[in-house]
Amino acid sequence: MANAIVMPVAGFLARPITHLTTPFQFPTHNHSFHSARCSVSSTSQSVIQSNPTQFKTKAFAVPRRKAMSLILSSYILSEVGSALAQQSTVFREYIDTFDGYSFKYPGNWIQVRGAGADIFFRDPYVLDENLSVEISSPSSSRYKSVEDLGPPQEAGEKVLKQYLTEFMSTRLGVRRESYILSTSSRVADDGKLYYQVEVNIKSYANNNELAVMPQDRVVFQEWNRRYLSVLGVENNQLYELRLQAPENVFSEEESDLRQVMDSFRVNKIAS
16 A cells, blocks of 8 residues: 655745834923924825825835835745645555456545456545456356457457446437547566556436437537556456546546556466
8 A cells, every 4th residue: 555745845034133222211201302203294284185195105104125025935935836736646555466457546546346347446525437347257168368358459349348238228219429539558577568548438318218209309518538448367267347427527637547548467376
């Protein structure tokens, strides 16, 4: 399990400035001083009344150097905030020594029990964003290599067909559009060959499938999802890592999802 590393953000250090002032002792019984102070106060008041705008401008003016300093500080704080918001995702590693596979997943995803797959994780906020692992039964098939599925394009067609079979609906007026976006193969650092398949599936339905008139049956899109699969063979079994994400969030999550794909490994089970 990966450990989250929190990098402290350097703060701004301000050197304290001490102002030294000499106290002024006002005379307590000096009528001339009192008269002079009243004269100054009267003069100041007449200046304010004759030109209040000029007085206010001088009283609240910010020195140019200080203004530039405030602008620079605001910019730096804004940049620090942006850097924190864009910090990289922390990943955890899931290792199944019993079934023989491992992968990394975003650390904030949660495991869901009873989802039908061998393992299932999902985003706690975007429920349609998830991953699972499917394993073929060793009693029904014996794989030697992922190439037993044919070339990547042929494997992609089989993967898409399997998805459409699972998403088959008995509702009237439901229609699915599907596309194979890409297929590829790669040799990972464990020396094994893996296939990668990427497909898009859209689901459409009628708002009133029982309506007699065609104009009363308005078609709308139920969902639009991206599916990413990684296929590998070990222990005479076919392993498939599946990733699902809504198309409207895929571009934001693509980097993380592809890191999960690249981390998938199938491992020899100790006998």
